[in-house]
Amino acid sequence: MTSAAYPRHVALWQEVEPRTPTTDLSHDRQHLERVYAWALRLASEAGVDPDLAGAAALLHDLVSVPKEDPGRQQASERSAEAAIELLQRAGYAAPEIEQIVEAIRTASWSRGLQPAAPLGALLQDADRLDAIGAIGIARTVACAQGMTARGRALRLYDPDDPLARRRPPDEGRNALDHFQTKLLRLAATMHLPTAREEAARRQATMLGFLEELARELDQSSGFPPVACSP
Secondary structure: OOOOOOHHHHHHHHHHHHHOOOOOOOOOHHHHHHHHHHHHHHHHHHOOOHHHHHHHHHHOOOOOOOOOOOOHHHHHHHHHHHHHHHHHHHOOOHHHHHHHHHHHHOOOOOOOOOOOOHHHHHHHHHHHHOOOHHHHHHHHHHHHHHHHHOOOOOEOOOOOOOOOOOOOOOOOOEHHHHHHHOHHHOHHHOOOHHHHHHHHHHHHHHHHHHHHHHHHHHHOOOOOOOOOOO
């Protein structure tokens, strides 16, 4: 998955691949591949060395913490700390490591931190693009399924108000409420013009999905059946 143009990425991937979860489809190898590809694509526009951009993308989810875990907000911090040794072994110099680690530390949505440098802004954009659009919808469902498998009481949507139009969204109970609490807010956080353009297109995909969902659920209303009066 790494580019042959960046030998240090190959060394990093050999370290990262065995650590990548195989039971979490929302943060699997393919997620890293997509974020990596976008990081390289955005590097020139951000004025960032693509070698550093790719390294940050490969390592940004190095420590996996389940979404429902109380320590979820510390995942980016833990990934940043764990990345240092891998970067050293791959041959990155101390100033390069400092930039990459700082970018990873600020990448997470749950931490709510603003990037301090262009590399961090690029990594945020690349990671957040993978959370929206068609792939974002698929990842939301995959994440919810993983949470239920770990014992979380979760359903796809609130049957009485699927789109949270008359109630506060509760993603801890309804998986698709994640759209309101996070996904539909991501497009406004993009830093780079190309990322903003792509995010707007992907947001339209999500809004179309929600509209179609409401239409299909409206067709299935009337359950459970009610016995007729004698």
